[in-house]
Amino acid sequence: MKIAYVTVQLPYGPQESFIIPEIREVQRQGNDVIVLPLRPGEKIFHAEAEFLRKVSDDTRLFSVGVLREFVTELFLHPLKAARVVANIVRKSKNVRILLKNLIVVPRGFYFARLVKRCRIDHIHAHWASTPSTAAYIASFLSGIPWSFTAHRWDIAENNMLDEKVRTASFGRTIDAPGRREIIDATGADARDGNVITIHMGVGIPGQLPLPSIAKDSFSFLCPANFVAKKGHSYLIKAVRIAVDKGLDIHGDFAGDGPLEDGLKKLVESLQLDGRIRFLGRLGHDKLLEMYGGGAVDAVILPSIVTSDGEKEGIPVALMEAMAYGIPVISTDTGGIPELLNGAGAVIPQKDSAALADAIERMAKDGSYRDTLRKLGRDRVLRDFNLCTNVEMLIGRMREN
Structure with a gap:
């Protein structure tokens, strides 16, 4: 099967590293893949994404090549082109979303011609936002079936969700709450199987690192953008x-983002300079190297629901830690309880005292750590296994 993956920027730039293992597994299972980023770049941030360079389109959004293919498609199929643009204008719920969608229209036309030339069997977009808009356009113009994976904020944005659910072979969510949100937002029939949950999966290492809490100090990692x-x-x-x-505790923050300076000031004001380090954004391979080397006693993700309703899906960072037998602490937000479900420490969001208690127990109670190590790995092996979940995803693509 030949599959076109539409992304925001992957394999270029630091984002979307969680898609890399999925595409690698799709290929391992005997499928050909091309990657169509909306915003290609030059630098590949994650070393493990280098294998995607030769199968990724690097034509810039407003390049001569894109504009030439856009005009060609417009000339050859004017009625279809007019219909798909009219659909976008009609279905975009506000001016902001409409402008975002119109910007990717030339890219969608370009993708339509590219997938036909490459004899693609199925188009799959990650994100229910503009990547799926481009995939929707490409499918509409080419007649090639398409599907999308929705994560979390992109569901809340509701960028033409009803039209996308109606026209896609299927819409995939990464957790059960996301599926409920799409069904509620679109009125889709929950029984028809068009909106499904297939978790993002992670690879399962064959050998676990040795437990690292044999030292006096407790060390944690928080792998999350600021x-x-x-x-x-x-x-x-x-x-x-x-x-x-x-408690003798030290922690590393791996990531970057707009809140970094404020967080560094908070660390300084609380006199924690010697206990919390800011590592910057780490390549995915470096992160897994830390896990496999036994350098991390626990992974902590103190996620919250923001004032505008943004929340987590199921964080791949937690899945990966659990796969390596690293105990995790997180909060009762988004899809996190669906992942942990007794296999990790779950605390109320925005409760620093409860989080401190969970850290203290994790640091002091060896039998508790060992239990979570086993339960976490077993949980991922059973329900978040990359190989199994990609098999399900490919199976749905083949049905259509």
Whole structure:
């Protein structure tokens, strides 16, 4: 089967690293893949994405090549072209979303001609936002079936969700709450199987790192960009509480983002400079190297629901840690309880005191850590196994 993956920028840039293992597994299972980023670049940030360079389109959004194919498609199929643009104008719920969609129209026309030339069997977009708009256009013009994966914020945005659910072979969500949100937003029949949940999966390492808490200090990793929904400030305050209770604790923040300077000031004001390090954004391979090397006692993700309703799906960072037998602590937001479900420590969001208590128990109770190591790995192996979940995804594509 030949599949075109539409992304925002992958394999270029630092985002969307969680899609890399999925595409690799799709290929391993005997399928050909091309990657069509909306905003291609030159630099591949994650070393493990290098294999995608030769199968990725690097034609710029407003390049001569894109504009030439756009005009050609417009000339050859004027009625179809007019219909799909009219659909976008009619279905975009506000001016902001309409403008976002119109910007990718030439790219969608370009993709339509490209997937026909490459004899693609199925188009799949990650994100229910503009990548799926481009995939929708390409499918409409080419007649090739398409589908999309919706994550979390892109569901809340509701960029033509009803039209996309209606025309796609299927819409995939990464967690059950996301599926309910799409069904509620579009009025889709929950029984027809057009909106399905297939979790993002992770690879399962064959050999676990040895438990690393044989030292006096407890070390954690928080692998998350510095944006509001990640809740870093609550973790920083929890570290202060834990230190005041006599716990020797050190933590690393791996990521970047707009809140970084403010978080560094908070660390300084709470006199935690020697206990919390900012590592910057790590390549995915470097992150897994830390997990496999036994350098991390626990992974902590203090996620919250923001004032505008943004929340987590099921964070791949937690899945990966659990696959490596690393105990995790997170909050009762988004799809996180669906993942942890007794296999990790779940605390109320925005509660630094409860987070400090969870850290203290994790650091002091060896049998508790060992239990979570086993339960977490078993949970991922059963329900978030990359191989199994990609088989299900490809199976749905083949049905259509």
